Amino acid sequence: MKLQVSSSPHIRDSVTTSSIMRDVIIATVPAIIASGIIFGLRSVLVILVSVLSCMFFEYISRRIMKRDNTLSDLTAVVTGVLLAFNLPPTLPYYMVVIGAFFAIVVVKQMFGGLGNNFVNPALTSRIILAIAFPNDMTTWKLAEGPFNFVKSLQGVDLVSSATPLAILKHQGLQGAESIPSLLTMFLGDKAGCIGEVSILALSIGVIYMLCRKIITLWIPLTYIGTVMLMTLFIGHHSIFDLFTGGTPTADTWRQVLSEPVYMMMAGGLFVGAFYMATDYVTSPITTKGRIFFGIGCGVITVLIRYFGNIPEGVSFAIVLMNILTPHLDKATLPKTFGEVKQHEKS
Amino acid sequence: MPLRFVFSGGVHPKGNKNTDDFPTTRLDSFSSVEILLQQHVGPPCVCAVKKGDHVHVGQLIGRADHPMAVPIHASVSGEVTDVRFVISATGDPVEAVTITSDGLYTVDPSCVPPVINSREDFLHMIRTSGLVGLGGASFPVHIKLNPPKGKEPDVLLINAAECEPYITSDFRQICERPDEIIDGILAVLQWLSIPNAIIGIEDNKPLGQEVLHHEISKREAASNTHLPISLKSLKTLYPQGAEKMLIYSLTGRKVPPGKLPYDVRVLVMNVGTLRFIGEYLKNGIPLVRKSLTLDGSALNTPGNVNVPIGARIPDVIAAAGGTKEEPSKIIMGGAMMGVSLDRIECGIIKANNAILVFGSKESRIPPESPCIHCGRCVTACPMHLMPTGIDQSARRLDTEGLAAFHVLDCIECGCCTYSCPAKRYLTQSIRNGKTLLRIERARAAEAEKIRASESNQAAGKEDRAV
Numbered sequence: 146m147k148l149q150v151s152s153s154p155h156i157r158d159s160v161t162t163s164s165i166m167r168d169v170i171i172a173t174v175p176a177i178i179a180s181g182i183i184f185g186l187r188s189v190l191v192i193l194v195s196v197l198s199c200m201f202f203e204y205i206s207r208r209i210m211k212r213d214n215t216l217s218d219l220t221a222v223v224t225g226v227l228l229a230f231n232l233p234p235t236l237p238y239y240m241v242v243i244g245a246f247f248a249i250v251v252v253k254q255m256f257g258g259l260g261n262n263f264v265n266p267a268l269t270s271r272i273i274l275a276i277a278f279p280n281d282m283t284t285w286k287l288a289e290g291p292f293n294f295v296k297s298l299q300g301v302d303l304v305s306s307a308t309p310l311a312i313l314k315h316q317g318l319q320g321a322e323s324i325p326s327l328l329t330m331f332l333g334d335k336a337g338c339i340g341e342v343s344i345l346a347l348s349i350g351v352i353y354m355l356c357r358k359i360i361t362l363w364i365p366l367t368y369i370g371t372v373m374l375m376t377l378f379i380g381h382h383s384i385f386d387l388f389t390g391g392t393p394t395a396d397t398w399r400q401v402l403s404e405p406v407y408m409m410m411a412g413g414l415f416v417g418a419f420y421m422a423t424d425y426v427t428s429p430i431t432t433k434g435r436i437f438f439g440i441g442c443g444v445i446t447v448l449i450r451y452f453g454n455i456p457e458g459v460s461f462a463i464v465l466m467n468i469l470t471p472h473l474d475k476a477t478l479p480k481t482f483g484e485v486k487q488h489e490k491s
Numbered sequence: 492m493p494l495r496f497v498f499s500g501g502v503h504p505k506g507n508k509n510t511d512d513f514p515t516t517r518l519d520s521f522s523s524v525e526i527l528l529q530q531h532v533g534p535p536c537v538c539a540v541k542k543g544d545h546v547h548v549g550q551l552i553g554r555a556d557h558p559m560a561v562p563i564h565a566s567v568s569g570e571v572t573d574v575r576f577v578i579s580a581t582g583d584p585v586e587a588v589t590i591t592s593d594g595l596y597t598v599d600p601s602c603v604p605p606v607i608n609s610r611e612d613f614l615h616m617i618r619t620s621g622l623v624g625l626g627g628a629s630f631p632v633h634i635k636l637n638p639p640k641g642k643e644p645d646v647l648l649i650n651a652a653e654c655e656p657y658i659t660s661d662f663r664q665i666c667e668r669p670d671e672i673i674d675g676i677l678a679v680l681q682w683l684s685i686p687n688a689i690i691g692i693e694d695n696k697p698l699g700q701e702v703l704h705h706e707i708s709k710r711e712a713a714s715n716t717h718l719p720i721s722l723k724s725l726k727t728l729y730p731q732g733a734e735k736m737l738i739y740s741l742t743g744r745k746v747p748p749g750k751l752p753y754d755v756r757v758l759v760m761n762v763g764t765l766r767f768i769g770e771y772l773k774n775g776i777p778l779v780r781k782s783l784t785l786d787g788s789a790l791n792t793p794g795n796v797n798v799p800i801g802a803r804i805p806d807v808i809a810a811a812g813g814t815k816e817e818p819s820k821i822i823m824g825g826a827m828m829g830v831s832l833d834r835i836e837c838g839i840i841k842a843n844n845a846i847l848v849f850g851s852k853e854s855r856i857p858p859e860s861p862c863i864h865c866g867r868c869v870t871a872c873p874m875h876l877m878p879t880g881i882d883q884s885a886r887r888l889d890t891e892g893l894a895a896f897h898v899l900d901c902i903e904c905g906c907c908t909y910s911c912p913a914k915r916y917l918t919q920s921i922r923n924g925k926t927l928l929r930i931e932r933a934r935a936a937e938a939e940k941i942r943a944s945e946s947n948q949a950a951g952k953e954d955r956a957v
Contacts (some may be wrong), residue, residue: 146835149820149854152919154827154905155847156504156656160867162913176832218860260861260913399564430866430879479875481900482498483745 160222162259169355172350173226173420179346180234180339184286186377188234193240194224195232197246206254211415220259227267230340230416231460232274235286239414240278241352243272264467265427268417268460271276285336290329308336310412311456318382318400327403330410343414348414353418363435364442365418372414373405379451394488415448427467433477434470441466496743498736499907500873501728502906504656504827506695507786511659513794515667515782518810521592523845524567524801525838526552527579528586531623531631533559538586544571547599547777552588554561561631565599566779566799567592576725578836580830582821587838590801604775613682620771621778621841626650626732627824629842636683644758647679647688649740650733650887651762652701652725655825656694658845661762663795665692665699669706670768671769676720678768685758688720691741695727729827730904734759738872748900763844778841787810787848802836804846820854822847827905857914868907868917874900878907878917885924890931899923 180188203221205213215221228248229337232241248270253262275282285308325335340347356359375382382400387393392485393401409415422428422442429438442462449458529535536553540546540611546565549669553563565588572590605616618633649672653661665672676688692699704722711718715836720776725731733747737759744755767778781800785808786793792812804821808814822829823837825845839846868878877896884892907917 146817148818148831148833148835149856150831150833150926151820151856152916152922153822153824153829153831153903154909154918155820155822155829155849155854156826156909157857157914158504158910158912159856162863162912164865183782199647230496258861260863278913285788405697405784425863425865428864430877474877474880478877478880478896479869481748481876481897482500482739482874483747487782 150481162220163218163360165246165453166223168354168359169223169420170226171229171353172359173223173340174347175349176230176340176343176416177226179333183342184234184339185335188229191232191234191236191238191339192229193228194238195229195243195245196222198242199225199228199249200207202246202249203254206250207258208307210254212258215259220247221248224253224266225303227340227420228270230420231267231271231338231413232285232339233282233286234339235284236274236281238361240274240281243466244274248275260426262426263470264464265421267426267462268421271460272464279349306459308412308456309407309410310450313381313404313407313411316449318404324407327406327410330407338413338416340420342411344410344415346417347419351468356421360423361432361435362441363432364422367436367439368418368422368442368446369409371440372447373409375443375447376408377401378404379447380408408447412450413459418442422463422466427470428468429473429477431474431477431479433479434473435472437477438466438470441469494684495899496514496740497726497728498731498739498873500558500871500875500906501730501736502871502909503727504909505731506727507826508659508695509578509654510784510786510793510795511656511662511696513659513663514922515663515795515813517797518802518807519596519799520810521567521596521799521802521869522720522804523569523572523589523591523803524588525577525803525836525947526563526566526575526588526801527838527840528553528563528588529579530563530800530841530882531559531561533557533631535586535839536560536563538574538588540565540571540574540588541590543573544942545569546571546590548779549602550599552590559631559634560934561618561633562777563588563787564621564777564779565590566801568595568597569593578834580832582841584602588801598776599810599894601777604773605771607678607682607813610682612683613678616771617768619777620767622764622767622771622843624761625763625767625781625842625844627828627842627844628677630839632760632764635645635760636679637898638753638758640754644683644685645687645691646678646742646758647683647685647691648737648757648759649676649688649765650732650734650737650759651690651696651699652737653694653696654727654729654731654733655827655829655845656729657786657847658784658825660782660795660844662696662699663784664763664766664782665704668770669702670772672703672762672766673706673710673718673720674769675765675885676769677718678772679758679760679765680719683758686719689741690720691725691728691731691737693731696722700724730873730902733873733902733904735902748897766928772795781839781841781843783843784845785848786845787818787850788853789804789814789816789848789850791815798839803836804832804837805835807839807846808848814848816850818830818848819851820849822849826904827909859915860913862915863912865912867912871906871910873904874902874904876901878921880923881913882915882917882920884919885927888927891929893924893928899930901925 176401199221248266252266252269256262331344429435445462446458534557547568549567552565555562567591571588574593576584577587579585614633622632622844623629779951780795821832880896881896901921905918
């Protein structure tokens with residue numbers, strides 16, 4: 146009789162790396178559908194090109210490096226979807242392929258593959274594309290979608306439009322005509338990257354991930370909370386407006402209170418906080434570390450958004466904090482059960 | 492509703508308590524038994540019989556010469572046919588006595604109910620009964636019941652959590668022998684002058700709570716006094732029955748790293764250990780039989796059995812109904828912390844509370860993949876360690892890292908390996924890390940000693956020179 150010998154425990158949970166990745170993919174489906182409705186078929190094609198080229202590069206680079214095939218862990222698919230989420234729907238396909246190459250080959254596989262990349266592949270690749278192709282990465286077209294929300298309002302097929310963030314940055318809420326209403330911001334009929342526009346669709350995915358215990362709320366909540374709180378103090382319509390120039394009018398109140406909400410829903414903050422910053426490999430492992438990580442992301446994002454040269458700072462913020470992750474983990478090593486202060490001294 | 496402490500961490504493995512409705516069956520049809528002469532933590536016993544001797548049930552066969560040792564008794568009546576060294580389940584060479592049973596189970600005349608007049612009598616009785624901690628650790632009970640001066644416990648905690656999947660033997664003992672459990676508890680309270688006892692039992696065993704509650708109130712009604720025993724329901728969460736977690740859950744006290752329960756004034760005993768004390772007080776027969784759970788996909792009839800200690804596992808499996816497929820993994824103990832055996836011919840030992848016989852599907856080990864830093868192991872660790880950090884340090888043979896990650900505080904409960912989605916062998920790697928750090932520390936201490944003696948010699952020479 147041949148008996149198998151192994152170290153305990155002898156039973157394992159059913160969750161695997163690929164089951165987690167499958168859940169993340171499912172969580173992105175609502176946002177994929179929303180992008181199809183808002184931007185039209187082309188955005189879905191960009192996602193498809195991104196996913197397929199990520200899978201291709203994953204396969205071929207592992208092959209060249211004589212390592213085993215890791216397509217089945219589905220991480221390349223997740224990277225592909227998230228990369229596409231950060232691209233404008235009108236980006237030429239060859240640029241999408243270049244982005245996939247940087248994400249998979251340079252950022253992920255050249256550092257040792259899954260688990261060893263120190264920055265988020267999708268976001269780093271987006272930054273590379275934004276620097277390499279600044280025009281194409283910041284051209285925002287609206288109203289290609291089948292529902293043609295904006296077309297019906299403005300009577301044209303294609304509208305070049307500024308993103309709400311750019312409007313916020315340069316004009317504040319005063320140019321109130323050009324900035325979409327909060328409801329529009331929530332539903333997603335606005336200029337922006339493929340996956341970031343519909344807060345509603347992203348929220349559905351987030352609820353799914355929370356139910357499946359894929360992510361915890363520490364990073365997203367501290368991240369978004371920091372951004373909103375800082376906006377309240379240093380925004381165009383800061384809380385100090387309420388105390389200058391006599392009794393605040395209802396309009397002042399509205400502006401002061403809605404600017405943080407715009408900040409939360411505009412740009413890549415929502416998708417970044419819930420889908421990118423929570424990436425396991427590049428975010429801290431301890432709860433305390435996750436809190437610091439989220440706060441750090443928030444501070445950097447707000448500083449770039451208000452004082453930087455570019456309207457959006459989410460990708461830079463997350464990538465910068467990714468680099469700090471090992472140090473955050475080391476600094477926030479949990480205290481052993483039962484350990485007390487005196488024990489540390491002795 | 493009294494305050495309920497819940498430790499943070501832990502996992503929820505599928506309970507698999509398939510056998511909780513199965514009453515304990517006594518199995519006697521063993522032609523021979525192989526009894527190890529070391530079934531406790533501590534030095535081995537000295538063999539007290541020789542080949543050809545005739546022994547009775549309860550007769551001493553392993554003499555406990557060392558104060559830490561616990562005597563071993565014959566579990567069947569019959570002839571000693573062999574005394575030799577065998578390899579134990581954990582891989583150590585241990586002397587073993589083989590007794591061929593005459594099937595009569597005649598009890599040695601020296602086995603009479605003990606008479607106890609003092610604390611010393613009680614501790615002596617515990618030791619001569621051959622009792623070790625039956626929760627799985629096999630720590631000598633007479634040592635545990637004798638804490639150092641000034642650290643006398645003020646509460647006795649009874650571990651009836653039984654958080655390991657599959658195992659139901661403690662639960663069955665609670666249902667079948669609540670009287671002996673309460674007798675045992677009262678005896679310990681009386682002779683160690685402990686004012687209170689708390690029984691901790693997981694909330695997935697309402698019947699067990701019911702039975703114990705009924706037994707306590709029955710006695711209180713009969714004697715018209717209040718028994719100092721309370722029942723506390725614990726959240727069903729593995730490893731609720733781990734000593735430090737249980738102490739926290741029942742009292743809110745935290746045992747600091749490297750300290751023992753009596754440092755926070757508690758005494759923790761397994762419910763099976765107390766049941767045996769209650770039984771021994773009645774009949775005086777030493778610990779020669781053990782109740783255990785038989786389960787696993789390869790078995791025809793899972794269930795609870797009561798067998799003589801030393802009964803060989805294949806005999807036990809055969810007597811309990813045999814297997815339906817060839818076993819591909821046999822585990823002595825629970826699925827989370829048990830030892831998987833490399834040979835089936837081992838005899839049952841005192842601390843056994845389960846034998847799991849896994850078929851090929853259950854024993855499949857998933858392949859390892861890279862750590863994705865998801866943090867599930869960190870969340871699951873009841874000791875609040877960072878298993879993945881220890882794992883990486885252990886694989887790099889980095890003893891400094893191992894020390895920084897507090898590897899020696901690990902209780903090896905297996906929660907990290909269980910929860911890891913990348914299926915990394917974390918607990919195994921942590922065990923390696925512990926050994927590595929211990930060796931490194933021993934080597935450092937040795938080097939320090941040599942250096943000290945050399946500098947002493949040098950100093951001596953200088954003195955002479957002057």
